[in-house]
Amino acid sequence: MDAKTFSSKNGMPDASVKYRPYPQIDISDRTWPSKTITEAPIWCSVDLRDGNQSLVNPMGHDRKARMFQLLLDMGFKEIEIGFPSASQTDFDFARWCVEEGRVPADVSLQVLVQCRPELITRTFKALEGAHRPIIHFYNSTSELQRRVVFGKDVHGIKQIAVDAAKMITDMAAKAGGGYRFEYSPESFTGTELEVALEICNAIIAEVKPTADNKLVLNLPSTVEMSTPNIYADQIEWMCRNIDNRENVIISLHPHNDRGTGIAATELGLMAGADRVEGTLFGNGERTGNVDIVTLALNMYTQGVDPKLDCTNIERIKAVYEYSNEMLIPERHPYVGELVYTAFSGSHQDAINKGMKAIRQANSPVWEVPYLPIDPQDVGRTYEAIIRINSQSGKGGIAYILQADYGINLPRNLQVEFREDIQRITDEEGVELPSKRIYQRFMERYVEQPGARLKFVDHHTYPAGTEHKGVRVVAAEITDRGETRRIEGKGTGPIDGFVNALSSYLEIEISVADYSEHSLQHGSNAAAIAYVEMEHPGGKLFGAGVNTNIVTASLEAIVSAANRVLDEKKA
Numbered sequence: 118m119d120a121k122t123f124s125s126k127n128g129m130p131d132a133s134v135k136y137r138p139y140p141q142i143d144i145s146d147r148t149w150p151s152k153t154i155t156e157a158p159i160w161c162s163v164d165l166r167d168g169n170q171s172l173v174n175p176m177g178h179d180r181k182a183r184m185f186q187l188l189l190d191m192g193f194k195e196i197e198i199g200f201p202s203a204s205q206t207d208f209d210f211a212r213w214c215v216e217e218g219r220v221p222a223d224v225s226l227q228v229l230v231q232c233r234p235e236l237i238t239r240t241f242k243a244l245e246g247a248h249r250p251i252i253h254f255y256n257s258t259s260e261l262q263r264r265v266v267f268g269k270d271v272h273g274i275k276q277i278a279v280d281a282a283k284m285i286t287d288m289a290a291k292a293g294g295g296y297r298f299e300y301s302p303e304s305f306t307g308t309e310l311e312v313a314l315e316i317c318n319a320i321i322a323e324v325k326p327t328a329d330n331k332l333v334l335n336l337p338s339t340v341e342m343s344t345p346n347i348y349a350d351q352i353e354w355m356c357r358n359i360d361n362r363e364n365v366i367i368s369l370h371p372h373n374d375r376g377t378g379i380a381a382t383e384l385g386l387m388a389g390a391d392r393v394e395g396t397l398f399g400n401g402e403r404t405g406n407v408d409i410v411t412l413a414l415n416m417y418t419q420g421v422d423p424k425l426d427c428t429n430i431e432r433i434k435a436v437y438e439y440s441n442e443m444l445i446p447e448r449h450p451y452v453g454e455l456v457y458t459a460f461s462g463s464h465q466d467a468i469n470k471g472m473k474a475i476r477q478a479n480s481p482v483w484e485v486p487y488l489p490i491d492p493q494d495v496g497r498t499y500e501a502i503i504r505i506n507s508q509s510g511k512g513g514i515a516y517i518l519q520a521d522y523g524i525n526l527p528r529n530l531q532v533e534f535r536e537d538i539q540r541i542t543d544e545e546g547v548e549l550p551s552k553r554i555y556q557r558f559m560e561r562y563v564e565q566p567g568a569r570l571k572f573v574d575h576h577t578y579p580a581g582t583e584h585k586g587v588r589v590v591a592a593e594i595t596d597r598g599e600t601r602r603i604e605g606k607g608t609g610p611i612d613g614f615v616n617a618l619s620s621y622l623e624i625e626i627s628v629a630d631y632s633e634h635s636l637q638h639g640s641n642a643a644a645i646a647y648v649e650m651e652h653p654g655g656k657l658f659g660a661g662v663n664t665n666i667v668t669a670s671l672e673a674i675v676s677a678a679n680r681v682l683d684e685k686k687a
């Protein structure tokens with residue numbers, strides 16, 4: 118088609134000429150909008166077929182077997198293991214599953230086949246000996262494919278499907294039964310609803326499903342062509358109009374061409390579907406199949422048992438990446454590397470407060486701002502929840518020091534230290550890992566390499582009977598490496614030592630705030646003391662770490678004094 122033949126808007130060919138809007142469904146009394154999902158559907162993984170057929174390098178035996186074992190471990194009861202009539206690899210894998218796959222009795226192997234006699238015959242061979250396998254047959258029914266691929270009218274297309282249904286049910290009966298059946302009017306979303314219904318009812322009439330052997334009627338959104346509400350309308354319409362509904366399992370098989378596969382599936386379930394076909398993290402043709410892990414965890418976070426084990430999401434990811442030879446993006450729901458991480462200040466602050474509140478409340482209900490799921494439920498840790506870059510605030514920095522190093526910064530120190538970290542992240546333009554934040558804190562407030570003053574020792578003695586309750590603090594410090602003895606009076610060691618230092622340095626300093634706590638991390642018995650020091654230029658903090666809490670406090674005073682001296686110099 119020549120784009121120049123019609124007018125162009127915004128540099129693109131005119132959409133109103135090139136594309137047609139998807140028609141509305143005639144169902145004004147739809148009920149799905151007021152439904153909720155209250156139980157998990159029957160899940161069927163199509164990773165080994167739809168997922169596999171879309172890969173650059175389709176899976177060989179090892180990659181398939183690793184994926185198959187994972188699917189069993191997660192609790193899938195229906196697994197489409199391939200298209201055995203299409204390739205020797207798929208045929209051999211089906212035989213391996215039957216003979217060596219240790220398939221539990223409650224799991225059905227499923228295979229796909231076109232409505233072509235020679236392929237159907239080979240499919241039965243591939244499944245010999247399987248326990249209640251599902252033969253999934255399909256043909257495309259869409260208006261477009263009828264016209265351009267098959268060159269047949271509705272009657273001709275229906276005949277292809279009915280002939281296959283007859284052949285399959287006959288072969289199953291000859292083999293002594295024990296088979297289950299699934300039919301897909303492929304390209305359902307490109308098929309007029311009345312046509313889809315006519316063909317599906319013809320299949321139901323041929324297969325004659327019963328309560329003991331229901332037919333799976335799979336209504337694929339082979340290509341996602343509309344907003345998800347329209348798919349839901351189509352599903353509700355089919356559920357209402359299909360023959361023998363009680364013996365038919367309505368299955369969804371959404372693809373994700375418009376990026377709304379999850380929404381379409383959820384609305385489709387509200388519209389009455391019983392079953393969902395999809396893949397782990399949504400591998401599949403083009404933009405993929407619907408992502409079953411996300412669907413399951415969406416249900417889980419609404420209080421519904423998803424009936425799939427996603428407790429080790431890292432293993433699911435590892436197998437996905439090994440078997441599909443693809444990587445999962447950082448933002449992928451529930452599993453991406455960054456989905457449990459907040460860089461931005463206000464998010465970090467809220468998470469920090471939420472985590473504290475949940476610890477204190479001792480309630481089983483999860484409610485932490487910005488975290489729709491507890492990362493531990495899927496085997497992720499809290500470690501990566503907060504990471505620091507130039508968008509981060511004091512709450513995040515405080516969280517990291519607390520969570521990773523047991524350091525509980527007083528609020529004013531959080532504000533002060535955040536400015537320092539902000540300067541570094543702005544300069545470097547990259548994330549600052551937890552270890553560097555800790556190192557920076559220790560260097561700036563505790564270790565102070567190259568600082569003028571160092572605390573060495575102290576002792577106290579009563580100031581004399583005329584000064585009741587007052588003690589003299591006699592301390593040894595070094596000043597640029599030279600030992601100095603200083604003395605000051607006060608009501609306690611902190612007070613006396615500040616006075617001593619104030620006289621020695623000839624600077625007005627006093628303690629505006631003081632706090633301390635023990636350190637759980639690092640040296641077990643150590644304590645950390647924080648001193649906020651008032652001086653002629655304002656207020657600033659110092660910190661000291663020592664196994665003796667008084668020593669830690671005096672070190673914190675020296676630390677603050679060094680910073681006052683630095684500020685004076687600057």
Ligand SMILES: CC(=O)SCCNC(=O)CCNC(=O)[C@H](O)C(C)(C)COP(=O)(O)OP(=O)(O)OC[C@H]1O[C@@H](n2cnc3c(N)ncnc32)[C@H](O)[C@@H]1OP(=O)(O)O
Nearest residue numbers: 170200202203204231232233255256257266267277303339
């Ligand atoms: C939406 C989906 O995911 S559907 C599943 C798609 N998956 C795959 O195709 C993967 C495996 N498939 C294959 O390896 C091959 O297609 C095979 C081996 C099954 C068949 O291969 P071939 O016969 O060589 O060729 P090809 O696939 O091109 O067949 C197309 C022919 O089958 C017909 N056909 C296609 N689908 C069907 C169907 N479901 N039922 C009946 N006939 C069909 C076409 O009309 C076409 O007929 P024509 O030869 O008369 O023009």
Ligand SMILES: CC(C)C(=O)C(=O)O
Nearest residue numbers: 255301303304337339
């Ligand atoms: C074979 C069918 C179910 C399919 O994969 C699709 O329509 O997407």
Ligand SMILES: [Mg+2]
Nearest residue numbers: 167339370402
């Ligand atoms: Mg598909």
